[in-house]
Amino acid sequence: MGANINRESVLDPVRGEEFLPQLSRRVLERLMRYYRFLTESTAKESIPTVTSAQIAQALDVDATQIRKDFAAIGLQGMGRVGFEVPAVCRAIFASLGFDQPYEGILVGAGHLGAALLAYGGFAKYGLQVVAAFDNDPDRIGEQIGPCTVKPDEDMRAFVEQRQIRLAILTTPMDVSQGLADELVGAGVRAIWNFSPTQLVVPSGVLVRSEHISVGLSEIAHHLKREKSDR
Amino acid sequence: MGANINRESVLDPVRGEEFLPQLSRRVLERLMRYYRFLTESTAKESIPTVTSAQIAQALDVDATQIRKDFAAIGLQGMGRVGFEVPAVCRAIFASLGFDQPYEGILVGAGHLGAALLAYGGFAKYGLQVVAAFDNDPDRIGEQIGPCTVKPDEDMRAFVEQRQIRLAILTTPMDVSQGLADELVGAGVRAIWNFSPTQLVVPSGVLVRSEHISVGLSEIAHHLKREKSDR
DNA sequence: TAGATTGTTAATCGATTAACAATC
DNA sequence: TAGATTGTTAATCGATTAACAATC
Numbered sequence: 001m002g003a004n005i006n007r008e009s010v011l012d013p014v015r016g017e018e019f020l021p022q023l024s025r026r027v028l029e030r031l032m033r034y035y036r037f038l039t040e041s042t043a044k045e046s047i048p049t050v051t052s053a054q055i056a057q058a059l060d061v062d063a064t065q066i067r068k069d070f071a072a073i074g075l076q077g078m079g080r081v082g083f084e085v086p087a088v089c090r091a092i093f094a095s096l097g098f099d100q101p102y103e104g105i106l107v108g109a110g111h112l113g114a115a116l117l118a119y120g121g122f123a124k125y126g127l128q129v130v131a132a133f134d135n136d137p138d139r140i141g142e143q144i145g146p147c148t149v150k151p152d153e154d155m156r157a158f159v160e161q162r163q164i165r166l167a168i169l170t171t172p173m174d175v176s177q178g179l180a181d182e183l184v185g186a187g188v189r190a191i192w193n194f195s196p197t198q199l200v201v202p203s204g205v206l207v208r209s210e211h212i213s214v215g216l217s218e219i220a221h222h223l224k225r226e227k228s229d230r
Numbered sequence: 231m232g233a234n235i236n237r238e239s240v241l242d243p244v245r246g247e248e249f250l251p252q253l254s255r256r257v258l259e260r261l262m263r264y265y266r267f268l269t270e271s272t273a274k275e276s277i278p279t280v281t282s283a284q285i286a287q288a289l290d291v292d293a294t295q296i297r298k299d300f301a302a303i304g305l306q307g308m309g310r311v312g313f314e315v316p317a318v319c320r321a322i323f324a325s326l327g328f329d330q331p332y333e334g335i336l337v338g339a340g341h342l343g344a345a346l347l348a349y350g351g352f353a354k355y356g357l358q359v360v361a362a363f364d365n366d367p368d369r370i371g372e373q374i375g376p377c378t379v380k381p382d383e384d385m386r387a388f389v390e391q392r393q394i395r396l397a398i399l400t401t402p403m404d405v406s407q408g409l410a411d412e413l414v415g416a417g418v419r420a421i422w423n424f425s426p427t428q429l430v431v432p433s434g435v436l437v438r439s440e441h442i443s444v445g446l447s448e449i450a451h452h453l454k455r456e457k458s459d460r
Numbered sequence: 461t462a463g464a465t466t467g468t469t470a471a472t473c474g475a476t477t478a479a480c481a482a483t484c
Numbered sequence: 485t486a487g488a489t490t491g492t493t494a495a496t497c498g499a500t501t502a503a504c505a506a507t508c
Contacts, residue, residue, distance in 0.1 A: 020458055026475085028447045036428075036443070051489065062477060067490065079484025080488045096447045097454030111348045115341035121426065125446045165453055189456055190449050196351065198266075206452040208445050213266070215438050216355045217258045219420050220327030222436040223395055226419055227330070228250055256499085281465065292501060297466065309508025310464045 020095070021072060028096065030069055033059055035092045038085055051082035098126040104192075105164050107179055108171030109134040109142070109149045112194055116168065117145035129168070131158055135175075152179075159186035166190045173197040180207075250325070251302060258326065260299055263289055265322045268315055281312035328356040334422075335394050337409055338401030339364040339372070339379045342424055346398065347375030359398070361388055365405075382409075389416035396420045403427040410437075 023031070037058055038050065052070075056063035070083065073095040077083045093099050104122075106113050109132045117129060132147040133155045134140060142149045150158070158164065167183045169176055169191055176195040183191065190206040193199055199207050253261070267289055268280065282300075286293035300313065303325040307313045323329050334352075336343050339362045347359060362377040363385045364370060372379045380388070388394065397413045399406055399421055406425040413421065420436040423429055429437050 020455055022455065023451060024475095025448060028451055029444055032441075032443055032447045053489080063489095064477060064479095064491095065475090068476090068492090071491070077490050079482095079490065081484075082489070095451070097450030097452070098447075100450075100454050100457070102450070102453055111341075111345035115345040118341045119442070121442065122446065125443060126450055127446060166449060190452055192445060192449055204456075206449065208448050210440070210445055211262075212349070212351065213262055213355060214259055215422060215440055216352065216357060217262045217326045217328075218255060218438050219396060219422055219436065220330075220332070220356055221253060221258055221325070222327070222420055223332055224327030224330050225250055225252065226434075254499095283465080293465095294467095294501060294503095295499090298468090298500090301467070307466050309466065309506095311508075312465070 023072065023095065027069055027072065030061065030065070031073070031092050031096060033061075034066065034069070035089060035096070038089050038092075048085060049078070049082045050085050050088070052077070054082070096125075101126045101128060102166060103128050103130045103162060103164055104166035104168055105130060105155070105159065106132040106147070106168045106170065107134075107152075107155065107183070108169060108195070109136075109139050109144055110170060110172075113168075113170035114144050116170065116194075117147060120145060127166070130162065130164075133158075156182060156186045159183065159188060164188060166192065168192045168194070169199075170194045253302065253325065257299055257302065260291065260295070261303070261322050261326060263291075264296065264299070265319060265326070268319050268322075278315060279308070279312045280315050280318070282307070284312070326355075331356045331358060332396060333358050333360045333392060333394055334396035334398055335360060335385070335389065336362040336377070336398045336400065337364075337382075337385065337413070338399060338425070339366075339369050339374055340400060340402075343398075343400035344374050346400065346424075347377060350375065357396070360392065360394075363388075386412060386416045389413065389418060394418060396422065398422045398424070399429075400424045 034055060037055060041058070052063040052066040055061070055066050067077070070077070070088070070091075073091050075083065075088060075091050104127055106117060106129055113132065113134075117132065122129060129145075129147065132144055132149045133152050134149050135152040137151075139149050140151050159167075164186075165188060167188045167190075169179065171179060173195045176193070176197045177199060180191055180193075180199045180201060184201055184205055188205070190208070191199060191201065193207055193209040196211055196213065198209070201207055264285060267285060271288070282293040282296040285291070285296050297307070300307070300318065300321075303321050305313065305318060305321050334357055336347060336359055343362065343364075347362065352359060359375070359377065362374055362379045363382050364379050365382040369379050370381050389397075394416075395418060397418045397420075399409065401409060403425050406423070406427045407429060410421055410423075410429045410431060414431055414435055418435070420438070421429060421431065423437055423439040426441055426443065428439070431437055
């Protein structure tokens with residue numbers, strides 16, 4: 001029992017015309033690398049096709065891996081030619097979810113929040129940050145990038161009215177969990193957490209945490225090992 | 231042939247009194263989680279010991295995994311008791327490399343650079359940012375956190391004199407590679423790259439890149455799947 | 461001592477890589 | 485057609501998990 005389940009049937013093959021398999025974090029990361037490589041490096045010459053071997057060499061990934069990843073998002077290559085670059089880009093873009101624009105809000109308009117808003121590179125990937133909230137009276141009304149900072153009290157209503165599904169949390173760690181609870185209560189389905197706390201949310205809600213300490217551990221470890229090697 | 235090589239001998243068991251195995255990124259990440267859990271959550275009650283099962287439950291990691299990770303950094307538990315919390319924290323702290331303070335410089339004093347300097351949480355992990363550089367005359371002389379912004383021309387000499395081994399790159403993507411080359415030329419051994427470019431460096435130099443797009447892909451993918459599920 | 465927990469070996473699982481027939 | 489490249493199956497590798505004797 002159980003042994004007879006057909007794995008493939010999990011991703012039902014035809015759903016309208018779109019094909020939306022659940023992709024693991026690892027696959028998403030690789031797809032993103034392919035996408036950046038294809039949109040950035042070929043921009044100069046705009047080569048019409050690319051082979052898995054070419055990408056493999058440039059990114060130091062196995063060519064079979066690439067063909068598998070492409071197959072997973074429904075891409076088919078051409079015999080002796082390779083893959084059409086524009087088609088690959090479109091397919092990756094869509095399966096990463098960037099083709100379907102979505103709105104997000106920023107919570108915590110401190111230095112980091114301001115830096116993220118000023119960066120502005122989100123639009124390229126479908127995200128539009130439509131409001132910023134803070135509880136500091138001095139910051140309220142301030143203009144940060146495209147947003148005017150609003151008071152936290154207005155947050156809940158805003159999320160509900162606009163049906164916001166993403167919140168970017170750039171708050172001090174002591175208030176993050178409380179805000180996360182409120183956001184989820186108002187309907188938020190994903191939190192991009194830049195505060196150094198582990199958030200607890202109901203299952204089904206995605207938390208993506210960017211902890212500075214993870215990067216630092218890799219760096220510190222490398223430096224220490226290198227030093228001890230002499 | 232080759233089959234006889236003893237894996238264990240790679241990490242030579244005694245080197246002075248310290249024990250510095252090469253740790254994979256995955257292990258580093260887990261160790262960091264354990265560390266944060268032990269230093270943050272037990273701070274309130276300061277329990278003297280902890281079992282692998284307790285950590286496992288709190289962090290949703292397999293208990294055997296934890297014992298293996300601990301063994302990899304030379305930790306020994308006690309029979310029917312578990313592990314001494316302070317000893318575990320010290321061992322993780324040391325094997326991540328945080329026990330050996332190191333200096334870094336920040337290159338590119340824009341919004342993000344300012345945010346990182348203002349954050350100030352680096353000292354906790356052994357990193358001291360001792361200077362900031364920028365090529366914008368308007369920014370030079372400005373005070374950001376603990377640093378006065380210096381011109382890029384002074385960067386090379388500073389790195390050489392102070393023997394700086396880490397640079398944090400928060401520059402626009404078009405200048406990042408050039409700066410990375412210069413930094414490596416001056417002796418930098420690790421680059422923490424916050425600019426959205428893939429850097430090419432000589433082997434032996436570590437590049438840790440924090441690409442915003444990786445996080446976004448996970449979020450966008452989740453939101454899109456969820457929406458299509460109804 | 462009895463019982464809980466470690467340390468370690470063996471089994472499982474999943475992800476990566478190799479091989480190669482099918483295809484253009 | 486001949487030859488390069490795909491798509492896919494099989495083999496390998498490494499990481500995770502289970503099992504259990506050794507230990508306190």
